[in-house]
C-alpha cells in the first residue's frame with residue numbers, strides 16, 4: 017500500500033441475492049484515496065454508489081456478498097475481518113453519513129444522547145463530562161448551538177438535523193468520512209451551508225472524504241478526484257479538473273451536457289435518453305452500448321473489452337468508450 | 342404587445358394556525374402582497390427557499406386555496422378577455438379548470454394508485470365530457486406519445502406504482518396537457534428526478550410552449566433550472582416577491598441581497614470556477630423588510646427589472 021493513501025479498493029465485486037436472481041451492484045471497482053483529499057462518486061440513481069459505500073463500511077444488507085476484491089484501509093485489509101475487528105475501524109477509522117440519515121434519528125431520544133451513545137460505545141473509558149465537552153466541540157464545528165443537544169429530532173429543521181448527523185459521523189474521530197448524498201433532500205441555500213461545513217471540517221481535521229452525489233455540479237464543488245459510475249462499474253476516474261476539462265467517456269460527457277448552469281452562455285442541454293441496463297443480466301461487452309451516441313462496431317456487436325486504460329496523467333477511462341470516441 | 346395569460350395584483354394568502362390549545366391563534370402570511378403577470382407563451386420562474394410560499398401561491402392561483410386578498414385575472418380563450426377568478430359560475434369554473442392546469446412535485450400524490458394510466462390520463466376528458474369513448478382513448482394514446490411514453494399500448498393498463506419516477510412525472514404531464522390548457526403551473530416537477538430524465542421533461546415542456554403556446558409558472562428552488570426554463574424569474578422570500586427581472590438580467594445584475602445570496606448558493610458544474618461568497622443573515626433581511634415597509638409597490642430600475650422598495654431604502 018502506498019503510504020500516501022488512506023484507502024485502496026482493488027477489483028471489488030459485490031452482489032445481492034434476490035428471489036429474481038443476483039444483482040451485480042459493484043463490479044471490478046478499483047480506486048484509491050490520498051490522505052486528506054476528497055474523492056467524488058457520481059452517477060444516475062441505481063448505478064451502485066450506495067452499494068460501494070456500504071461495502072466499504074461492511075454494513076451492506078444481509079443479502080449482500082463480497083464476491084472478490086480488497087479494501088485496504090490505512091494499510092489493513094478489511095475484507096474477511098470479523099465483526100469485532102471491523103467495529104474498531106468503523107466510526108473510528110471510516111465513518112459514514114448515510115443517505116437519508118437525517119430522517120433516521122430516533123424520534124424519542126434527545127439528539128445529544130444519541131451522539132453520546134455512539135461515543136460511549138467507542139470510548140467506554142470516557143467520563144460523562146468529557147463526552148459532553150466533545151459534543152459541544154462537535155456542534156461548534158458544524159455550526160450548531162450547544163443547546164441543540166437537549167432537543168428532540170422533530171424540534172430541528174432539516175438542515176440542523178443534517179448538521180447533527182455530520183457531528184455524529186465525526187464523534188469517534190474518523191480519518192475518512194463517506195458522505196452519501198448528504199444534501200439531496202435539502203434546499204439550495206441549506207445545501208450550500210452544509211457543503212461549506214463539510215469542506216471546513218475536512219480541512220480543519222485533515223480528513224479524507226468520499227462524497228457521493230448524482231449531481232455532477234456538487235462533485236465539481238466538493239472534490240479533488242472523482243469517479244463516474246455506470247451500471248455498477250467505474251467508467252472514468254481521475255482528477256476532477258481533468259475530467260471536467262477533458263471527459264473521455266461518452267457517459268461522462270452526457271452527464272456534463274445534461275447539467276444546467278447559471279454561469280456562462282445559456283446553452284441547450286442534451287437529455288440522456290434510455291435507462292441503465294438491469295444489473296441482473298450478465299451482459300457481455302459494453303454496458304453503455306445501448307445508450308452510446310457513436311458505438312464502434314466492436315462495441316455494438318457486444319465484443320468490446322471492458323477495463324480502464326490511462327488516457328492522461330492519472331486519468332483513466334473505459335477502453336471501449338475511448339475507442340468509440 | 343402580447344396579451345397576458347395571467348395578471349396577479351396584491352395577492353395574499355394567510356393561514357390561521359394555533360400553536361397550542363391555550364395559545365392564541367397566530368397568522369402565517371404564507372403569501373404576502375405579491376404582484377406579477379405572465380405574457381402568453383412565456384414562462385415565469387418562481388424561485389426561493391422552501392417555506393417561502395411558492396406552493397401556496399400555486400394553490401391559490403388554481404383555486405385549491407381561497408385567497409385572502411388581492412386580485413387574479415386569467416385569460417379566457419372563449420371570450421378573449423382577462424377575467425377575474427372571483428365569483429365564477431359553474432360554466433366559467435369549468436372553463437377555468439380547462440385552461441389552467443397544475444403539475445405537482447410528487448406525481449404520485451396526485452394520482453389514484455388504483456387507477457390505470459389510461460384512466461388517470463383520461464379523467465379530465467370525462468369530467469369535461471369531451472368526445473366519445475373511442476375519441477377519448479385516441480386522445481390518451483396521442484398525448485402519451487407526445488410525452489414520450491411510447492408505444493402507448495405498453496402503458497395504458499399499468500398502474501402508477503409500476504412506473505419509474507420519470508415515467509410517472511410524464512403521466513402527470515400528459516394528464517395536465519390532455520385538456521390543451523393555455524397555462525400550466527408546475528410545482529418543482531423535476532426536483533425528484535435524476536438529471537438525465539430531468540432534461541428530457543424540461544425539453545418536452547419547452548417544446549409544448551413553442552408548439553402549442555403554453556405558458557408556465559415554473560416553481561423551483563434551483564436557479565439553474567429556472568434559467569433553462571424561464572423567460573423571467575421572480576424571487577420570493579418569506580411570502581414576498583423581492584425581485585423580478587428577465588432571466589439573464591437577474592443573473593447578471595441581481596440587486597436584492599436575497600437574490601444575491603440565492604445565486605451565490607448554486608453549485609456550478611465547473612471545478613475551476615470560484616463562487617462568490619455572499620453570506621447574509623436572513624433574519625436581518627426580514628427585519629429590514631419590516632422596518633422599511635413591505636406594502637409599497639416594487640419599482641422598475643430599468644430593463645423591466647423590478648425590486649421591492651424596502652430594499653432601495655434599506656440596503657443598497
Ligand SMILES: Nc1ncnc2c1ncn2[C@@H]1O[C@H](COP(=O)(O)OP(=O)(O)O)[C@@H](O)[C@H]1O
Nearest residue numbers: 032039041060061062063064065066067077295
Ligand atoms: N438490499 C438489496 N437487495 C437487492 N438489490 C439491491 C439492494 N440494495 C440495492 N440494490 C440494487 O442495487 C443497485 C444499486 O443500488 P444503489 O447502490 O443503491 O445505487 P445508487 O446509490 O447509485 O442509487 C440497484 O439496482 C438497486 O436496486
Ligand SMILES: Nc1ncnc2c1ncn2[C@@H]1O[C@H](COP(=O)(O)OP(=O)(O)O)[C@@H](O)[C@H]1O
Nearest residue numbers: 356358369371390391392393394395396397398
Ligand atoms: N394549510 C396550511 N396551514 C398553515 N400554514 C401553511 C399551510 N400551507 C402552508 N403553510 C405555511 O405557509 C408557508 C409557505 O409554505 P409553502 O407555500 O408550502 O412554501 P414553499 O412551497 O415555498 O416551500 C410555510 O410557512 C408553511 O408552513
Ligand SMILES: [Mg+2]
Nearest residue numbers: 065066067115
Ligand atoms: Mg444511493
Ligand SMILES: [Mg+2]
Nearest residue numbers: 395396397528
Ligand atoms: Mg412547495
